[in-house]
Amino acid sequence: MIGAGLGGLALAVRLQSAGVATTLLEAREKPGGCAAWSIREGFIFDAGPVAITDPDSFAELWRLSGQDMARDVTLEPVSPLWRLSWADGSAMDLLADDALMRQEVARMDGRDLPGWQRLLDLGGEALREGLGGLAQQEFSDMRAMLKAVPTLLQHQGWRSLYNMVSSQVGQDKLRQAFSFESLLAGGNPLEANALHGWRHRLEHDTGLWHPKGGLNRMVGALVALFERLGGAIRLGDPVARIEMIGDRATGVVTQGGWRGDADVIASNADLMHSYRDLLGQHPRGRGHAEKLARKQWSPALFALHFGIRGTWPGIPHRSLLLGPRYEGLLTDIFQHGVLPADQMIFLYHPSVTDPGLAPEGCSVFSALAPVPHLGKLPIDWDHMAPLYADRILNEIERRLIPDIRARIITRHHVAPSDFAGDMRAHLGSAFSLAPVNSQSLCLRPHNRDAVIRNLYLVGAGTHPGAGVPYVLAGAKLTAGLMLEG
Numbered sequence: 001m002i003g004a005g006l007g008g009l010a011l012a013v014r015l016q017s018a019g020v021a022t023t024l025l026e027a028r029e030k031p032g033g034c035a036a037w038s039i040r041e042g043f044i045f046d047a048g049p050v051a052i053t054d055p056d057s058f059a060e061l062w063r064l065s066g067q068d069m070a071r072d073v074t075l076e077p078v079s080p081l082w083r084l085s086w087a088d089g090s091a092m093d094l095l096a097d098d099a100l101m102r103q104e105v106a107r108m109d110g111r112d113l114p115g116w117q118r119l120l121d122l123g124g125e126a127l128r129e130g131l132g133g134l135a136q137q138e139f140s141d142m143r144a145m146l147k148a149v150p151t152l153l154q155h156q157g158w159r160s161l162y163n164m165v166s167s168q169v170g171q172d173k174l175r176q177a178f179s180f181e182s183l184l185a186g187g188n189p190l191e192a193n194a195l196h197g198w199r200h201r202l203e204h205d206t207g208l209w210h211p212k213g214g215l216n217r218m219v220g221a222l223v224a225l226f227e228r229l230g231g232a233i234r235l236g237d238p239v240a241r242i243e244m245i246g247d248r249a250t251g252v253v254t255q256g257g258w259r260g261d262a263d264v265i266a267s268n269a270d271l272m273h274s275y276r277d278l279l280g281q282h283p284r285g286r287g288h289a290e291k292l293a294r295k296q297w298s299p300a301l302f303a304l305h306f307g308i309r310g311t312w313p314g315i316p317h318r319s320l321l322l323g324p325r326y327e328g329l330l331t332d333i334f335q336h337g338v339l340p341a342d343q344m345i346f347l348y349h350p351s352v353t354d355p356g357l358a359p360e361g362c363s364v365f366s367a368l369a370p371v372p373h374l375g376k377l378p379i380d381w382d383h384m385a386p387l388y389a390d391r392i393l394n395e396i397e398r399r400l401i402p403d404i405r406a407r408i409i410t411r412h413h414v415a416p417s418d419f420a421g422d423m424r425a426h427l428g429s430a431f432s433l434a435p436v437n438s439q440s441l442c443l444r445p446h447n448r449d450a451v452i453r454n455l456y457l458v459g460a461g462t463h464p465g466a467g468v469p470y471v472l473a474g475a476k477l478t479a480g481l482m483l484e485g
């Protein structure tokens with residue numbers, strides 16, 4: 001098993017729970033991939049998500065071996081789900097509580113209440129058919145795809161999420177509020193298909209949960225579970241090559257020279273890296289990498305993590321600071337590949353739920369801004385990063401924390417070039433292949449390679465896609481295929 005991101009970890013636990021002896025090989029010193037972490041000057045920084053929805057999808061991994069997730073992780077509820085704020089000073093909360101959420105929608109524009117209710121209903125159907133249905137099916141050929149067509153038609157899968165949301169609610173800010181979440185799967189709300197509406201409904205139904213100690217505790221707990229089941233994990237030694245005899249994978253060799261034989265191999269590493277680099281000596285690797293190079297890749301992220309003096313009980317666990325533009329900004333990032341002067345900032349503040357993440361009287365923040373990937377905007381991020389971090393701080397200073405610079409104790413950033421280097425992510429994309437219709441279901445790289453039949457894929461790049469719920473669903477699907485043989 002190559003790569004210990006959330007998808008790799010979930011798959012490894014599933015295999016080991018089924019009695020398949022599994023070795024997990026991770027390039028970096030820490031597991032977790034996008035969900036890895038760092039500790040600086042007493043601040044604990046989660047690099048990626050800071051909360052989970054649908055805790056049951058994690059708990060299921062423990063139940064497979066009759067264990068209880070609560071033994072390893074304590075989950076704390078988080079509310080609001082999101083606070084959205086706009087440059088004009090207006091704000092709204094997204095809440096799991098129905099009555100409170102109705103009040104929020106009514107406060108924004110009472111005429112949109114029926115539309116919001118309809119969006120919830122549509123989201124419920126999309127949840128059943130999308131995450132609960134299509135995400136659980138293998139799409140190995142066109143026949144499987146044709147079977148999905150009625151579902152796609154019924155749920156307006158030809159429409160973009162933004163377009164579908166706009167058909168139900170009229171107010172601009174509400175349109176943004178109910179469409180932005182596809183961004184956390186790398187999808188442009190203006191392009192991602194309407195079935196992505198399940199994300200809002202999933203959060204509404206299951207609430208939001210913070211693993212005490214940070215998301216890194218969930219990663220650590222998955223590793224502990226895997227090891228208790230007898231699995232082996234090797235960190236800090238990247239796989240350099242998948243060894244082949246004909247069209248059969250026979251094992252891997254790491255950069256450090258470690259060699260392991262395997263009957264089956266699964267890769268959770270970036271798709272392009274898996275085919276172009278790890279299989280570069282095989283015609284399938286070279287051919288598929290050429291195809292992948294022509295595909296549409298999700299944008300990158302610029303992440304600024306900072307620990308500051310002071311506590312901010314009024315800033316919730318997760319906020320989204322929207323700028324003056326929405327459609328224009330998304331088009332600049334996804335299509336035009338320019339770094340606009342305005343931004344959309346996902347501001348994570350996990351220490352408001354869990355003060356133990358920061359030293360006494362201090363707070364942990366992460367600010368994430370979607371930016372074009374390196375294929376669309378091949379700039380020198382070593383030069384740009386300090387300037388861009390300054391832009392983010394200026395915005396937070398103006399809108400939330402007036403003397404932020406004087407309060408900073410520690411800060412660091414992760415730029416698209418770091419995703420490309422450290423994570424081996426093609427073009428620095430933070431979410432792999434874009435979730436557009438032409439790259440979904442059968443048209444997305446399959447969970448089992450079509451030529452190398454004992455090579456499987458798991459994680460953001462393969463079906464069903466990126467974002468934690470999809471990646472966990474993908475691990476379940478890939479495990480099923482591997483166990484069937």
Ligand SMILES: Cc1cc2nc3c(=O)[nH]c(=O)nc-3n(C[C@H](O)[C@H](O)[C@H](O)COP(=O)(O)OP(=O)(O)OC[C@H]3O[C@@H](n4cnc5c(N)ncnc54)[C@H](O)[C@@H]3O)c2cc1C
Nearest residue numbers: 003005006007027033034048049238239269459460467468
């Ligand atoms: C900053 C950020 C915030 C996010 N926030 C959210 C959120 O709020 N909600 C949400 O749903 N999603 C969020 N996401 C998306 C979500 O975190 C990812 O889609 C998901 O974690 C990806 O998991 P994955 O299994 O594809 O593996 P990845 O996280 O991509 O991990 C792949 C692993 O493979 C390893 N690897 C690569 N090459 C090799 C090699 N040659 N040998 C060995 N190992 C290798 C890498 O080091 C890495 O550990 C966020 C992502 C980021 C980056």
